[in-house]
Amino acid sequence: MRETEFDQPQRQTPGGSRGGEPGSVWLREESARSRPAPLSRARIVDAAVTLLDQHGIDGLTMRRLAQSLDVTSTALYWHVKTKEDVLDLAVDHVFGDVPFPEPTDDWRADARALVRDWRAVMLRHPWSPGLIGRPMLGPNVLARTEYLQSALVRGGFTDLRLAVATRLLANYVIGAALTEATWRLVEGSAVRATARQLIAASPDAYPTLNASGHLDATRWGDDELFERGLDAILAMEP
Structure with missing residues (x-):
């Protein structure tokens, strides 16, 4: 199935423009023109997230998205201009799954709870971390950044x-x-174990990596490493 120009990422800077319009979907006003019912931007984004979870970023095309919604690709254009719009909307959509912890007197606990759930949501949608270098201006992203900064401000930052x-x-x-x-x-192909074996087979070249157990998942799991790293960051003083 050949991708159309509509499927392909547009070349632009994060704040750049296409055709004289701001590049990010968040910097453009939605068109007020009549749109065909019952399609809506919300339905498009829900379907896109499902496809992204199943096939990843490369597996999402506007044609496949239209087929999943039983509409034509042209119908999508009434709601989103490009695949990049869909990706921006999808990232913000999954951020909406990050719950807001009830604020407490402990700013570190509040920041920890938010960041921990943020990681959990991204791991449920493994395509999402790779997109977060895009302009993060959606309402869900901004609301959670507001919460994080408010916790830090309460900590004196x-x-x-x-x-x-x-x-x-x-x-x-x-x-x-x-x-x-x-x-x-790639865990199904035991890549991490193979990478560890490569290091272990060259102790003279990598003495410190061998001693530290680098890439040895049997020593420390991802959860523990994440929490310990978060401890170190949150130990900072304003």
Whole structure:
């Protein structure tokens, strides 16, 4: 099945433009023109998330998406302009599954709860971490970033320290989820075990990696490594 131009990612900078319009779906106003019923943007995004969970980013095409909705690709164009729009909407949609912890007097516990659930949601949708370098301006993403920063502000962070702490936590959870999701995709072929054997077979070249148990999943699991890393980050002072 050949992809159409509509399926292919558009070349643009994160804040760039196509045809004189802002590049991100979040920076464009929705068209007020009449749209064919019963199709809606919400239905499109729900179907897209299902396809992404099943087939990953490369497996999502506008033609396949239209077929899953029993509409034509042209009908999709009334609601989304490109596949990139769909991806942006899908990422924000799954962020809506990250619950808001009830704020407490312990800012570290609040930040931990949010970040822990953020990781869990990304691992349930393993395609999502790889997309989070895109413009993150959707309402679900912004609301959860607001919660995270409000917890940090209650911890005494301001100005540059607040920006640094926000980025540190966000980059940590995204990077951890991306790494774990990638490993999980190849675990069936025992790639991690093979990688560990490669290191163990060269103790002179990698003495520290051998001593530290690098890539040895039998020593520490992903959950423990994630929690210990989060401990280290949240030990920071404003």
